[in-house]
Amino acid sequence: MEKVVIAEKLKLFSEYWSPKIVGELNGQHVKLAKFRGEFVWHKHDDEDEMFLVLEGVLKMELRDKTIVIHKNEFLIVPKGTEHRPVAENEVSVMLFEPATTLNTGDTESDLTKHVLDSI
């Protein structure tokens, strides 16, 4: 059992939209990711998804509004809700979601990551 130092893990990767697994508990993954630009619209039919902003500003576009999430704020996107993360500048986030969650949900795209690295 070892603690995880988030800042050290964030130094280990630079690619955007490619979550890395940094912890697992109760069938859930704790992931770190860096976002920049616009992701694809998608939803997760069976999984709620949590975005905790560590650095930067994340805009979560929903079909009816946009929620701006700053450092030390989080948003839980319920299952079945279409959403699109947008980051004008680089943002670092921590994600909590079931181990089964695919990053692009029901929208297969070039951004889809079927296999995630653990770091």
Place this chain on the structure above:
Amino acid sequence: MEKVVIAEKLKLFSEYWSPKIVGELNGQHVKLAKFRGEFVWHKHDDEDEMFLVLEGVLKMELRDKTIVIHKNEFLIVPKGTEHRPVAENEVSVMLFEPATTLNTGDTESDLTKHVLDSI
């Protein structure tokens, strides 16, 4: 759907060892808690537990070692592992654990909270 501003939630309570529910996803609770002093030794037979330190320093005593967790670091304590959180000064933490998790695990004490408030 609304974002959660962690700093604002932390202002809403001051009692120690009394986790507050600030989010729920996939059967898991996101909780905020403030610790100060020594908790009781306990374990959770069926639940892994995650401690993310937001402010202060948390010492997690295990039977064979102590892990010191600083701000922006986290520790996952696996199910069945005896542990005791200790905070010499006030520490604020975010917890992730199944909705079924009892704060003192298998050790009933004055510190046991059977019902948690949502804030």
